[in-house]
Amino acid sequence: MSTDTDVLxxxxxxxxxxxxxxxxxxxxxxxLVDRADGPSTVPKALAxxxxxxxxxxxxxxxxxxxxxxVPVAGFSYFSDGxxxxxxxxPDRLRPLHLPQYETERLLTERLHExxxxxxxxxxxxxxxxxxxGGRIDSSDGVTAVLEHGDAGVERVRAxxxxxxxxxxxxxxxxxxxxFQGSTYELRFALIDARVEGxxxxxxxxxxxxxxxxLMIAPLPDGVFRILAVMPPGDQRVDVAMMQRLLDERGPGxxxxxxxxxxxxxxxxxxxxxxxxxxxxxxxxxxxxVHSPAGGQGMNNGLQDALNLAWKLAAVVHGxxxxxxxxxxxxxRAEATTRIVADTDRQTxxxxxxxxxxxxxxxxxxxxxxxxxxxxxxxxxxxxGRRVTYTPTRPTQTPARPGPCRMARRRPAxxxxxxxxxxxxxxxxxxxxxxxxxxxxxxxxxxxxTHGDLPERIARVTARWPRLRHVRLHPGxxxxxxxxxxxxxxxxxxxxxxxxxxxxxxxxHLTAELARFLHPAGTQ
Numbered sequence: 001m002s003t004d005t006d007v008l009x010x011x012x013x014x015x016x017x018x019x020x021x022x023x024x025x026x027x028x029x030x031x032l033v034d035r036a037d038g039p040s041t042v043p044k045a046l047a048x049x050x051x052x053x054x055x056x057x058x059x060x061x062x063x064x065x066x067x068x069x070v071p072v073a074g075f076s077y078f079s080d081g082x083x084x085x086x087x088x089x090p091d092r093l094r095p096l097h098l099p100q101y102e103t104e105r106l107l108t109e110r111l112h113e114x115x116x117x118x119x120x121x122x123x124x125x126x127x128x129x130x131x132x133g134g135r136i137d138s139s140d141g142v143t144a145v146l147e148h149g150d151a152g153v154e155r156v157r158a159x160x161x162x163x164x165x166x167x168x169x170x171x172x173x174x175x176x177x178x179f180q181g182s183t184y185e186l187r188f189a190l191i192d193a194r195v196e197g198x199x200x201x202x203x204x205x206x207x208x209x210x211x212x213x214l215m216i217a218p219l220p221d222g223v224f225r226i227l228a229v230m231p232p233g234d235q236r237v238d239v240a241m242m243q244r245l246l247d248e249r250g251p252g253x254x255x256x257x258x259x260x261x262x263x264x265x266x267x268x269x270x271x272x273x274x275x276x277x278x279x280x281x282x283x284x285x286x287x288x289v290h291s292p293a294g295g296q297g298m299n300n301g302l303q304d305a306l307n308l309a310w311k312l313a314a315v316v317h318g319x320x321x322x323x324x325x326x327x328x329x330x331x332r333a334e335a336t337t338r339i340v341a342d343t344d345r346q347t348x349x350x351x352x353x354x355x356x357x358x359x360x361x362x363x364x365x366x367x368x369x370x371x372x373x374x375x376x377x378x379x380x381x382x383x384g385r386r387v388t389y390t391p392t393r394p395t396q397t398p399a400r401p402g403p404c405r406m407a408r409r410r411p412a413x414x415x416x417x418x419x420x421x422x423x424x425x426x427x428x429x430x431x432x433x434x435x436x437x438x439x440x441x442x443x444x445x446x447x448x449t450h451g452d453l454p455e456r457i458a459r460v461t462a463r464w465p466r467l468r469h470v471r472l473h474p475g476x477x478x479x480x481x482x483x484x485x486x487x488x489x490x491x492x493x494x495x496x497x498x499x500x501x502x503x504x505x506x507x508h509l510t511a512e513l514a515r516f517l518h519p520a521g522t523q
Contacts, residue, residue, distance in 0.1 A: 051384025
């Protein structure tokens with residue numbers, strides 16, 4: 001049987017579910033298949049940082065997530081049992097902790113509300129007609145061969161395919177794409193359990209001992225995750241072994257009473273050599289895996305899904321040229337490379353095992369606590385507030401810096417490629433659950449001799465009638481952007497700034513719009 005659809009998504013984890021929801025609410029026909037017979041019951045990833053929470057709020061599920069999760073207010077570090085450093089997470093940057101299966105449940109409920117469904121027990125076997133040269137525009141679709149258990153095999157013709165089926169899924173293998181990187185030498189033991197004893201319900205605790213690191217993280221319903229570097233020689237995880245490590249490295253006076261889940265694993269840091277081949281794209285763990293330090297994995301996959309979904313929807317609806325999809329790989333690979341580097345540094349701190357390395361690590365933590373660098377600069381990065389897609393074209397930036405203070409605000413200045421400040425975007429209606437998810441926005445600051453700038457921009461952009469125009473109050477504009485000069489910010493449907501310019505840079509604005517959007521009447 002041959003069935004046509006706009007986008008076939010393989011894998012119904014958080015990345016696949018979120019991609020399906022984002023595509024459906026943009027009017028795209030989607031089929032979502034998963035080889036498992038039922039939903040996952042494994043807690044896996046815990047942390048949802050503010051940028052991911054923004055995306056889920058726009059989708060309409062953030063309130064339910066907040067009700068189901070516990071917030072994390074701080075990180076405390078200990079060295080050989082002695083307090084080393086404590087970092088309080090500012091309110092606006094705090095992550096939420098909840099088991100991954102709860103995130104998947106809420107996304108599944110939202111999928112059903114949008115009219116979508118998951119086809120269970122369906123496995124991708126192969127592709128018939130992928131352009132292995134990598135060109136997206138060489139065909140109008142791709143044929144996937146799906147196995148429905150004992151019900152037989154189906155050939156599905158889709159305009160595009162998203163492989164979100166995890167690090168060991170079949171999509172990447174069917175494309176022949178490599179998975180480069182490394183595996184850390186150490187093994188990690190994990191147990192989720194209820195305990196007797198006093199542990200803070202809103203703190204991440206890191207106990208760093210010469211024999212290895214032990215971490216304790218809060219979960220809902222009085223459950224705590226205990227993660228430890230495995231001692232040499234131990235081959236399996238059980239309550240007795242984890243209790244021994246907890247007594248040796250942890251706070252003392254805490255006893256594991258009711259295990260919920262336990263596992264033993266190695267940590268990998270790998271990326272696909274390509275995120276796309278022909279009309280098939282990889283997202284989430286199918287494209288990259290890295291250390292769980294910092295809790296970035298699920299957050300990174302959700303951002304993959306949004307980056308890809310708005311571009312696919314624009315191409316499917318004829319609003320954008322297919323070339324808009326060429327930016328997916330460089331943008332998401334750049335973001336992932338930074339995450340891999342950050343999580344690698346944290347993981348190697350866990351692995352310090354010589355006196356010299358432990359002394360150096362402890363000194364670095366004390367200095368960080370004294371300087372205040374972590375809440376000012378590290379937590380914004382972990383929260384996803386510094387994700388940047390580096391500009392690649394002159395038309396994305398002002399021809400002259402002029403009086404714009406952006407260039408002098410380091411290192412936390414707003415850059416082209418970053419997400420436009422969330423609070424301002426929501427207040428002015430171009431972000432949030434009520435905003436049009438497909439619309440581009442030109443944000444204008446007028447003033448001085450350029451008081452007519454909004455009218456001039458409206459005239460030069462008249463060929464794109466769906467472009468949303470927002471005029472910021474001067475005080476809001478400078479506070480949000482750091483730029484006091486009259487000018488504009490062009491904001492993509494995913495909230496990232498595509499271009500910034502001043503009053504004399506209107507040709508830059510029209511060049512960027514022409515690159516991404518077909519003018520009215522030319523689709």
